[in-house]
Amino acid sequence: MPTVILLDSSLSMSRLATPNPNPNSPIELSSTGEEMELRHLAAYGITQLLDQVESNCKLEYVALIQFSSICELIAPFSRDMDQIRSKLTVNCQDKSSLEVGLQGLLGLVQEEWGSATPITLIIVTDGGVRTCLHFHSNLNFNLYSPIKTICFSISVACIMDTGPAVDIAKTAYNALFNKLGLGSSRGSFHSVDGSLNIKSTETMFKEISALHYNQWIGTLEMGDNMSCKVQVCPPPKPYSKAEDFTVVKRELSSTLSIKGFLSQADISSPPVYSKHLILPVSGTKDNKDDKENNELKDDDTKNPNICVFLHGALKLENMCALVEVGEDWFGFIYSWSDTKKKSSLMLSILEPGNMSVPWLGSINRLGPASDLNETLSSPFPVKSDRKPSYSSCPVVWIKxxxxxxxxxxxxxxxxxxxxxxxxxxxxxxxxxxxxxxxxxxxxxxxxxxxxxxxxxxxxxxxxxxxxxxxxxxxxxxxxxxxxxxxxxxxxxxxxxxxxxx
The missing domain is CATH 1.10.1240 (Methyltransferase, Methionine Synthase (B12-binding Domains); Chain A, domain 1)
Known part of the structure; x- marks a missing residue:
């Protein structure tokens, strides 16, 4: 899932982090030897965030945008974190306008990924009170729908001293989350705890990293005797969606259990909640020294692995595996290739429920292929035993x-x-x-x-x-x-x- 960092470059970001330091205490300096300003703390926090992305989500694409009264693309989508770090010098300009930043975000994402790929948005700002109040009451209504479509989750990193101003900024951004339908599950507001310095800023960005870029490691099971540890990239998110009279929530299980196999022609291209790459986890242990770790890695290349087996078999037979990822929640594992030389084992997680692929019918009613009668017609959708009592030709007046x-x-x-x-x-x-x-x-x-x-x-x-x-x-x-x-x-x-x- 691509990540966009929206960095506030307004004039207020050039304020000193400690405007009235204790004369007896040393002044905290930036890496360039200057007195620490808010923009320096923002650059330091983003660097810590990029370190976590580079360590735990190697395939993550990240882009950096600065906004004030104008929007500027600093670093396009890239997996090269060093390239983004090299462009983290914040040049403060005039007033802050989040609306301008969101418009630039929409243009970039729609040009690079289209409107069907969800992204993670990280907003780094000093959360100016006047800006928040103006933004809360005057944000262009036409922005809500496209932002709601492309933003899977939004996190706000507010670099500001604790006080009433932080509460006002938090209220404004929580209102935005509610209007976008994100709620507390996919919208989060983060502020520094205690005094404003490098340590507190690092702690805040670690919270954001733990929320979006922690490794997800689970067990892939096939039958009773075949299993292995796998890493899913990017880490899958819990499901939460408000319907007419209820809120549907699902938590991903730590075990991905394969229930059966289907032809890719039968699956076709169903609507999915998210897509992920499946990687086998090495057998290294933390209590081993470097020599023993290298030996374990060498052993991994010689031992059989389910991921390798599934990747080759599914690619050869043009099939996919139906996998249960949670309670009443399913997905498909398949081999995907963007070129003739490179291919990967992918996981597509469906919407929760048994009818997430309508043309298959209820997933709970799927059975072994040996039970099918010999016929040329497709067995899908699986027909229910229940006979509908309504007329076959009802009157429908839509227009x-x-x-x-x-x-x-x-x-x-x-x-x-x-x-x-x-x-x-x-x-x-x-x-x-x-x-x-x-x-x-x-x-x-x-x-x-x-x-x-x-x-x-x-x-x-x-x-x-x-x-x-x-x-x-x-x-x-x-x-x-x-x-x-x-x-x-x-x-x-x-x-x-x-x-x-």
Whole structure:
């Protein structure tokens, strides 16, 4: 999951970290020998963050953007952390405008990754009070939707002395998290604990690193006797999504259990929650010396490993493995290649639930291929034993044209009376029943008025039974019994349709 660091380069970032130091205490200096300013603390904290990314998430892409009243791309997306560290000199400019920074973020991410790839956003700022209040009340509403789409999680690193100003900044950013639908699970605000110095800043950035860039190591199991330790990059996040009447939450299990195998043609390209790279974990131990560690690494290259086996088998057979990653939560393991020479073992985590791949049916109903009958038709979706009780052709009115089409169908049959008497009343009752079930009683009055209007517009060569039936239908549609769902309008018997009903 790519990471974007949005660094505040406003003039307030050039303030001294300790404006009134104790005369008897030494002044804390930056790496360049200057007195420590907020921008120096920000650069130092970002360096610590990049160290954790380089150590625990080697495949992570990171970009650096500075913002004030203008936005500037300092370092494009790269895996070379040294290149980003070399450009961490903050040149302070004028006022801070987070809206400008977010607009620059959107342009960069959409150009590099599109709108379908979620990112992790790290905002580093001094959290100016006036800026937060202005931002909270005047942020462009059009930014909410695209930011909500591309930002999987947002963390704010506030480099400011503890006090009321920090509380105001925290309130403003928490309001932003709620508007973006992130909540406390994917939106976090971090501030220094105690005095503002290198040590407290380092502690704050370690909190952010632990939240986003810790290694995720678990066990990959296949059957009862085959298992190995694996690392998943980037670390998967817990699932949390607010639905209409509840909040769905899932925690990833420490064990990835393979349940079976499917053809990639059957899986196709389902919507996924996140994608990850699976790497085998070396057998090194912390209590071994360097010589013993090297011997263990050499042994790893000689011992069989499930990851190697799955990678080769899935690639050769063009299949994927269905894996359970948590309670009622599944994913797929498959071999993926961006070039002809390099390929990787990948994990795609689906949305929680048994119906996350609709064309497969319920995942809990999948069984062994040996139970299938020999047939050329696809076994998917897996059919349920439950038979639906609703009609196979329900009335659906999504657009105005649907209602107009059903009304015209009734009138076409009316103009062919008495030959189409049965068809006329069948379509009329179908229309009436749908209107009553939906509480759309105005439609009944509208159809009655249409019937009366059609009586005066009928051509002379039409059967007199047409006008009689339309007048009769208009009267019934205005009666009280017509509001009952079980009531059906029966044809009126006349001399013209006798024996045709």
């Amino acid at each position: 105005q044209s649907g209602i107009q089409s059903d009304n015209q169908k009734v009138l076409r049959h009316a103009r062919k009376l008495p030959e189409k008497t049965q068809h006329f009343y069948k379509e009329l009752n179908r229309l009436k029943r749908a209107a009553v079930c939906l509480g759309f009683y105005e439609l009944l009055e509208g159809v009655a008025q249409i019937c009366e209007r059609e009586c005066g517009l009928l051509p002379p060569n039409v059967s007199p039974d047409c006008a009689i039936q339309l007048t009769y239908v208009a009267q019934v549609l205005r009666s009280q019994e017509c509001y009952s769902v079980n009531h059906s309008i029966l044809p009126r018997v006349t001399n013209f349709n006798a024996g045709k009903i």
